[in-house]
Amino acid sequence: MRKAALFVAFLFVSAFLLLAASSIRPFGAPIVSTMDDYFIANAQREIAANNVVTAIVFDYRGFDTLGEATVLFAAVVGVLTLFRKLREDER
Amino acid sequence: MSALSVHAPVLLIAIPLLGAFAVPLIGKLGRGVRDVFVGLIAAFTAALAGLLAADVFGRGGAASVYVLGGKPFNIPLPSGMTAPIRILLEVDGMSAFMGLITALVTITAIAFSFSYWKKRSGGNMYYSLLLLLTAGIFGMEMTGDMFNFFVFLEVTSIAACGLIGFRVWLGRSQEAGFKVMTLYTVSGLFVLLAVGLLYGEHGGLNIAYLAHGLTGGLIDKIALGLLLTGLAMKAGAVPMHMWAPDAYGEAPAPTSAVLVANSQASLYGLFRVLFTLFGITVSAATTGWILIGFALLTIFVGVTMALVQNDIKRLIAYGAVSQIGYMLLGVGVGLATIVAKPAYGLVAMQGGIFHMINDAACIGLLFLVAGAISRAAGTRDLNKMGGLAHTMKYTSVFFVIGAFALAGVPPFNGFASKFLIYEASFKLSPFLAIIAILSSILLLAVFVKAFQGAFLGPRPASPGGGEAPLGMLIPMAVLTLVVIAFGLFPGFFVERIVTPAARALWFGRDAYISAILGG
């Protein structure tokens, strides 16, 4: 019973995702994004960086990268938390 | 002073991050230094949230924009509007309101932790994770960018799971950690997939830019479905609620309170998506009824599952799940009626949004009380404890106030917001209001049973207990004061902070968009 319900949910989600994949803009012809064209045209002038992706990662969207570094920091602290030395009375 | 309030949105995120990165280093200097440092960071953050709220509500809840990385942040389009290119933080009445909730919960939780974690290992990492969680929640609430929202969603996920698994010596906390991490990740990936779909269709990531460009086509609808599923999953609405009682139940008590704020931040994301991002491009009545469906299931399942619990924290956790249902009910009813009857819709939304801060205060209070009594009794099983009212007088009073507030008994704050929800949903359909009221009564019964189990009965045989230390009593007293103040003067708070927040969601959509796009 539970398995059947899960299977129905699974089929539903799969159909949903495949529908999305088949109705999006075709591969190789993305939308004309003013934001991206601006990055390509102006990254060298504004940021003085040849690598446009790095200019986005660290400057235009630098705050995302701070969040990303934070995620990694949280994971490291989380893993170290789990493997920490416990006190005698905590075991 | 004015520079501080200009930078307040980003400092709200950066200051807890600074604290989180520095705590393990400062912790090497000793426990006292670390506690002072964490306390200062928490107090400064709360002050910033208050400053930001005063600033935003002083302007009637109008949106203010903070640009990360300076000028130029937008480029002119041929249509006369502008397109943002940088990450923007956009703070309107709703964001500032959520910021207040988070600040209230986190500062009390951190203050409570000082005496709760006195004799435990890994304190540095505990505070680091707690501050990371705080920063992530503030980030979710302040950001005006969909991908940035996803990043902070993941920050909260990972920090929360580190905290849930903190008690390594308990197998069930590891089990809960794995389960919660899996579900959080899946919900985050659903959100990311939706962000990708929206980017591919409209070529932007900013919420206002996307909201302006949305057409309500097939891809937009699929993205809405994914966002709705992912965020409802992270908020703990019912078909996807399996993680919530485990998370709230297994996390250390002060953290459970912050996890509730985290769920509310996901709920805020859901509202932001429904109201600001999609707004009028999809049928408000349809999405409203979907929310109502979620809400009724959540209320029903939460309360009935709370009935059969013997573990005090799991009992409160199911209570927390049911309260998420009330918020969804209020906002869902609002969404279903706001196009036809804006006045009713606004009342329902006021109820739902007011209930968020009320719930954060009284659920937070109950979790802190649960932490105090399970520490004193040495167990969380209601059948094994008893008679705590003899030794813990203040704590038992706090528990009674929290439980009455949660169940919606006047004159406490839960009644004030639930009354607005009952009133508005009765006008939509009496059936909704009846279910909501009956569930509240049932919840009261649940808590009466819990009170009897934990506090009444003969004086406990073991002399180990005693009143909770002052460091725990003060945070509980602060939350109790909030509960009573919001219950005694609901009109004042509804007018000052809830109404601007509720208006910002639906009526403020155009202002939210034009604050960034101009035109």
Next chain:
Amino acid sequence: MNGGMSVIVRTVSRFVYGLILVFGFYVIMHGHLTPGGGFQGGAVVASAFALLLVAFGAAGLKGRLNAHLLQSLEEVGALAFLALGFLGIGTAFFYNLLANSGSLFGASVPIGPNSGILDSAGTLPLMNWAVGLKVMTGIASIVIVMLIGARKEETE
């Protein structure tokens, strides 16, 4: 596994270790010019540490790679990154104060394809180094701690 692997693996990894480190630092240093950056380079350097761990075993490296030291370095990297964000707070958080300024990393670059100037891009190279430090130490400490934890499991 505890004592590490055979002598061939040890000899080769002793030799390759240095090369991987050089490549990782190159990727970090040229993040603003060529594909790569702090994250990618940091992951490459961390893979060198992982290689040492696999080849010599956790016991063979005792004392040389200290998880606590690595964790402290990671926090320093994270704080440095945050500090670079705060550097531009006079204008806005994350404002690139140094780009095109003529001072450290302040050279302008010609528009269009060119051969790259190392001394450009303002705070970007500094951020690459901060993130690189953070990622290499973070991943290395995860690997070390998990390996030691799993090893304890085998011996108990």
Next chain:
Amino acid sequence: MNVGNLPFIVSALLVVLGIYTLLFKRNLIKLVIGVSLIETGVNLFLVMLGYRSEGIAPIYTFAPAGERMVLPTPQALTLTSIVIGLATTALLLSFAVFIWRHYGTLDVHKIKELKG
């Protein structure tokens, strides 16, 4: 060559496989693999969004003159999401280690402390 939407469908299939693994497998390590599969599918989807046919990488160092470049933003987003995936996997595997330590099994059906 025009391939239409085939690459997107492949990435969607990866996500579907991951969801299948999550729903119907019992071993915790396999669940972690399922999560990673979904992540990979989503990352692939993101990075493909920005592809302009016959475009070059958006890096000016020694770039051929006059070529058009692919959209850079999806690449930056993918980079972020890959690191997040790494963090998630590390934490999930640590939890699996500790579950093994406590229960001596990785079968989800045999770990039943948290029910109801």
